[in-house]
Amino acid sequence: MTQAVPPPDPHSNADVLLDEGVELLSSGRYEEAVEVLLTALDERPDHAPTLNNLGVALRGAGRRDEALETFRDAVAAAPDHGPSATNLAKTLLSARRLEEALEAAERAVELRPEDGGSLAALGVILVELGRPTAAVPHLRRAFDLTSSKAEIRCSLAKALDRLGEGEEALEQARIAFREAPHSLACAMLVHELEAKDREGRRNRRPPETATRGEPDAPAPEQTWRAIDGKDADRFGEHPPGRADDAAHRHVAAGVAAVLAGGRAPRALDLGCGTGLCGALLRPHVDRLEGVDLSGEMLVQARAAGHYDVLHHADLMAFLERERGSWDLIAAADALAHLGDLGPVVRAVRARMAPKGLFAFAVERQEAPGFRPTASGRFAHGADHVEACARGLFSTEIRDVVLRGEADRHAPGFLCLLRPAG
The missing domain is CATH 1.25.40.10 (Tetratricopeptide repeat domain)
Structure with a gap:
């Protein structure tokens, strides 16, 4: 059967x-x-x-x-x-x-x-x-x-x-x-929370005790030490100074985290200004160049001594004429002055090493696209950053707190872009 x-x-x-x-x-x-x-x-x-x-x-x-x-x-x-x-x-x-x-x-x-x-x-x-x-x-x-x-x-x-x-x-x-x-x-x-905690404790102290020499206040010669995975309490130490230095600190911290103890052989600081970001990037790079349109600011940046080379130029013109490549390109505060980020993102990609990093901060808005703010700067949506990077970079976008006019907290994005492919 x-x-x-x-x-x-x-x-x-x-x-x-x-x-x-x-x-x-x-x-x-x-x-x-x-x-x-x-x-x-x-x-x-x-x-x-x-x-x-x-x-x-x-x-x-x-x-x-x-x-x-x-x-x-x-x-x-x-x-x-x-x-x-x-x-x-x-x-x-x-x-x-x-x-x-x-x-x-x-x-x-x-x-x-x-x-x-x-x-x-x-x-x-x-x-x-x-x-x-x-x-x-x-x-x-x-x-x-x-x-x-x-x-x-x-x-x-x-x-x-x-x-x-x-x-x-x-x-x-x-x-x-x-x-x-x-x-x-x-x-x-x-x-961010440690910085906010320190600020809150200072505000709660009687005025006569809030002196420059108190233990909480870093001395001017201290440089802010970026991310160290062995000691979380070291976060937030930074040189006192301008109210808008939060963007520089966020970008430097992001760079340090990505490098994870390594160093970028060649780095470029776009819109370097007086060199505030240069001091924070210097421990993580072998060679550091800066570019800025303001000759007066470049005088101060040169005096600070953190850069190997400084270029007096418009950042877009500089990126378009250069033929070299960088392993790290940082733009702590410069892109907040631009509306459409597409041209600069494309120009950076053309000058980026295959395994490089483009790190920058912008003011955040929840709405799509970008818009001018009352200060004459621009706020950007995450969708705009991602659209500009599509096909060129992979994107990592993190919420951060920046400082705006009158030292007010302002929402921002830390953007870490790495070449796609």
């Missing part, structure tokens, strides 16, 4: 491909994972887990717009698939589409109320939307449910700071930095 042969499982090959794609994902081989998962998707076009993993692979490969559409497809295919809702929320957050991200995160938490990643995403989004009271319970609960605690601590610290709980905020930020000593986000947050 002949035994009947069972029909082949039509999904078996798709399952094998899905497993292979997930394995590639786990090893960080994102582009390979994309190809495998696309093949799996050909066999099951509406399979939410495959779509979700494809979105993660695309996001890991730096193809965020494609990832966003893939996560949307996954949610449409299976509205109750929690991981897809969570990843959609996280990707919308990275694109600064906060209201859409909130809707997706709320749905993710509704589907998986005990999932730490979903709760953390919702908490982070609420912080970014300026709703710290609503964010704190989600972040505290997420903290209990996940092993990846540093990012959650940072968001919790931001929320607590906005609620006036400065001491706990600083404690959480310091712990986060000890847990993730190479995290730029943690480093910058510790730096």
